[in-house]
Amino acid sequence: MRKLLLSIVLLAATLTATAQQWSDEEMAAANTAKDVEQLTLEEREVIKYLNLARLYPRKFADLEVANYYGGEKHGNPSMFSDNRLTLMAELYAMKPCGALVYEPALIAEARCLADEQSKNGEIGHQRHNCAKTHGGECCGYGYSRGSEIVVGLLIDDGVEGLGHRAICLDAGYGSVAVAIDNHPVFEYGAVLDFAWGDESASTTLRYLTLQDLDAGLQQQLYEKMTQGIAPEIKKIRPSGSTVTNVQTEMHRSSGRDGVKSVKTETRYHADGTKHIIETTTVMSLDGIPMSKTIETRIE
Numbered sequence: 001m002r003k004l005l006l007s008i009v010l011l012a013a014t015l016t017a018t019a020q021q022w023s024d025e026e027m028a029a030a031n032t033a034k035d036v037e038q039l040t041l042e043e044r045e046v047i048k049y050l051n052l053a054r055l056y057p058r059k060f061a062d063l064e065v066a067n068y069y070g071g072e073k074h075g076n077p078s079m080f081s082d083n084r085l086t087l088m089a090e091l092y093a094m095k096p097c098g099a100l101v102y103e104p105a106l107i108a109e110a111r112c113l114a115d116e117q118s119k120n121g122e123i124g125h126q127r128h129n130c131a132k133t134h135g136g137e138c139c140g141y142g143y144s145r146g147s148e149i150v151v152g153l154l155i156d157d158g159v160e161g162l163g164h165r166a167i168c169l170d171a172g173y174g175s176v177a178v179a180i181d182n183h184p185v186f187e188y189g190a191v192l193d194f195a196w197g198d199e200s201a202s203t204t205l206r207y208l209t210l211q212d213l214d215a216g217l218q219q220q221l222y223e224k225m226t227q228g229i230a231p232e233i234k235k236i237r238p239s240g241s242t243v244t245n246v247q248t249e250m251h252r253s254s255g256r257d258g259v260k261s262v263k264t265e266t267r268y269h270a271d272g273t274k275h276i277i278e279t280t281t282v283m284s285l286d287g288i289p290m291s292k293t294i295e296t297r298i299e
Helices: 008-016 024-030 041-055 057-065 082-093 104-120 146-155 160-168 215-225
Strands: 136-141 173-183 187-196 243-255 258-269 274-283 289-298
Touching: 024 041, 041 057, 041 146, 041 160, 041 173, 041 187, 057 082, 057 146, 082 146, 082 160, 082 215, 104 173, 104 187, 136 146, 136 160, 146 160
Parallel strands: none
Antiparallel strands: 136 187, 173 187, 243 258, 258 274, 274 289
């Protein structure tokens, strides 16, 4: 596959720059749904963080993606993710695009699907009794906070073709409706339904796989996105190939000293290797966390 090259020298300057916090002006520009009473606070936060990524992609990479590992609650599944690395590259390379606004015409169908799945436990885009008029749709599971919903969709682990990332960063979309509901399997489910704005401005992703990146750029980005990882956890890059599947197992046991839960996430790579992340949490019988360890290995 043809490699798309960025200037290593120019990128190095970006990567070594000291990351700042979001300014009041940037937050105001992104918070286009702040006065929409039909949405909950976290649904409005989804739109805000989508817009931060679209308006300030490089800064979003530094502030929201570089140190995001997928959440301790889920065992930090994106810690060594190939997709997180390609997202960093995408955000550094893309031009800013317009902010999304709230789309009231789509809120009913977004809420309908979120409600259906809160009852039937399904995932994906199949609708049984809900209308379908949107131009694009993203569904995310396991997170309730707006920022984590957005970053999870942008990383898009386990999604062939990076469809969620492509929609979220497409300049052709102009508006979106968001619905967050409970989910019987993944605790939370979020539905984002998009409407076209200027469809002629539609854009495509540059970086779909690691093979689209120069090896030197890969290494720079990998160092950037693992700079906060403890030395005993940080390893040589587990695999240079795309993640094709992710499977998770959870085991719990209890005794007189407390409750131990072990979460094992197995990430299957296209080159045949398996990256296994095992998170062990020990809690007292009254629910007080006592210890947590994370082990990672390659098979």
